[in-house]
Amino acid sequence: MKKQAVFDTVRALPLFKALSDGDISLLIRRSELLKFEANSEIKSEYAVTVILKGSVSVTKSSDDKKLLMRMFGSGSVTGVATLFSDSHDLVTCLTALNHTEALIIPGEAIAELIHSNGAFAMDYIKFLTSRIRFLNSRIKAYTASGAEAKLALHLLLSDESETGKVELHVSYSRLAEMLDMGRASLYRAIDSLTAKGIILKDGKSILILRKNALQRISDGSSSM
Numbered sequence: 001m002k003k004q005a006v007f008d009t010v011r012a013l014p015l016f017k018a019l020s021d022g023d024i025s026l027l028i029r030r031s032e033l034l035k036f037e038a039n040s041e042i043k044s045e046y047a048v049t050v051i052l053k054g055s056v057s058v059t060k061s062s063d064d065k066k067l068l069m070r071m072f073g074s075g076s077v078t079g080v081a082t083l084f085s086d087s088h089d090l091v092t093c094l095t096a097l098n099h100t101e102a103l104i105i106p107g108e109a110i111a112e113l114i115h116s117n118g119a120f121a122m123d124y125i126k127f128l129t130s131r132i133r134f135l136n137s138r139i140k141a142y143t144a145s146g147a148e149a150k151l152a153l154h155l156l157l158s159d160e161s162e163t164g165k166v167e168l169h170v171s172y173s174r175l176a177e178m179l180d181m182g183r184a185s186l187y188r189a190i191d192s193l194t195a196k197g198i199i200l201k202d203g204k205s206i207l208i209l210r211k212n213a214l215q216r217i218s219d220g221s222s223s224m
Contacts, residue, residue: 001052001101006033009052010103015077015127018119027113032104036096044094046107048079054100055169057178060092068178071097071158071169080124081131083107097169147185148192152217154179155199155208164208171204193217 010016010024019027033052036042042049042056055073059066069092072078078094084107114121158166168175176186190206193199198214200207208214 001033003028006052006103009075010050012075013050013077015080015123016120018117018123019113023113023117027105027109028103030106030109032106034102034104036100036102038096038098038100040096040100042094042096042100042102044079044102044104046083048077048083048105048107048110049094050103050105051076051078052101052103055097055167056100056102057095057097057170058092059095059178066093066178067180068154068175073167073169077127080128083110147181147189148217149219150179150181151186151189151193152214155206156211156214156218159208164211166206166208168204168206 006028007024010028011021016024016027034042036054051072051074053074055071056078057071058069058078060069061067070078082092110124114124155166170178172186172190173183176183179186181189190199190201193214194201196213198208198210198217200209
């Protein structure tokens with residue numbers, strides 16, 4: 001990826017909005033630009049990872065299963081919540097879903113910015129708070145009683161930009177596995193929500209047509 005494209009991607013991230021262009025250029029020089037093939041594990045302990053190209057999944061192991069926590073596309077950031085953890089055990093696993101390019105920002109560089117730039121420190125705390133809220137919501141997703149509720153909450157959590165269009169990044173079979181449900185159950189949930197006019201399947205994307213109804217499904221309430 002060209003240097004200007006890397007700079008533009010980082011510059012556009014809300015996490016770094018308090019930084020000057022010079023700060024961002026220095027941050028990129030201190031970072032490592034890496035490429036990963038599909039299904040490769042991205043090891044970036046004690047670092048913040050910016051996805052420049054491609055997409056990744058964040059999974060957590062539980063009872064010999066890998067539960068999907070999140071999927072990120074280009075222009076996303078991960079590693080913020082675990083950067084300053086005292087534990088050496090990785091809580092989650094970051095895996096490239098296809099050919100992916102990522103900028104690995106060392107924790108030392110982030111720590112220095114937090115100490116020297118109060119506005120950045122506040123943005124970091126806000127970003128971290130949003131991730132904690134997300135994790136609480138994801139826990140709710142795995143305690144949902146049915147496939148429709150799990151799918152509904154996954155779609156709501158994945159629509160970060162609130163455009164109503166959710167890119168799946170993986171096949172429907174793989175998504176079912178990641179959501180810890182059978183493939184047939186996922187297809188039935190999609191068909192049911194489609195028939196109710198709540199979502200629309202468009203290849204590897206799903207369009208949210210009625211967000212309030214999807215929210216009620218995720219809460220276990222009636223959608224109609």
